[in-house]
Amino acid sequence: QVQLQESGPGLVKPSQTLSLTCTVSGGSISSGSYYWSWIRQPAGKGLEWIGRIYTSGSTNYNPSLKSRVTISVDTSKNQFSLKLSSVTAADTAVYYCAREGVPPSYYFDYWGQGTLVTVSS
């Protein structure tokens, strides 16, 4: 059974960079059969897709965040990561990592439990 687990600081100061890692277990991230995405949800609000990465390193980003987002993959650790720069209070949210089939299937069958990141000084 595939499992995804987000990890990273729960508190980030404004203007700094938010960094999160998703560790995948129960399957190889480099199998070539999946894309790996980040999705976030501000408290009481809806879901927002941030972007995805393939094992080759190919990425797609939400245009609204593209200038501040970097998603990378470390196949040796079976992990992928999110960096979001120049954060503000509007970036406070629960951040989820999720799995998507290839070619981009546009649906997410496995999700992490989510991690709350608060942007505050």
Add this chain to the structure above:
Amino acid sequence: QSALTQPASVSGSPGQSITISCTGTSSDVGSYNLVSWYQQHPGKAPKLMIYEGSKRPSGVSNRFSGSKSGNTASLTISGLQAEDEADYYCCSYAGSSTFLVVFGGGTKLTVL
């Protein structure tokens, strides 16, 4: 790309059927059978309920079904149960060869 449009809330009594709509455009929902639906209970991660418009993942009750007409996709839940009370989100390919994903704003389902 713009978010998909969902009603903020729907309600129904146990045993009844309800339908949640998800309206997009001819560029996304209308042109592709790539709508998925997620159920989210408070404090939990979303759970995939429907993919590719009408397919159910293994383990999802057949009380959940998906359909599409024009630019609007729909999720129908029949035989409502108390455990169905949750937020529901639709999701789609954003279209225009963008490889991008767009979500709906979410619908709160209340079982009366």
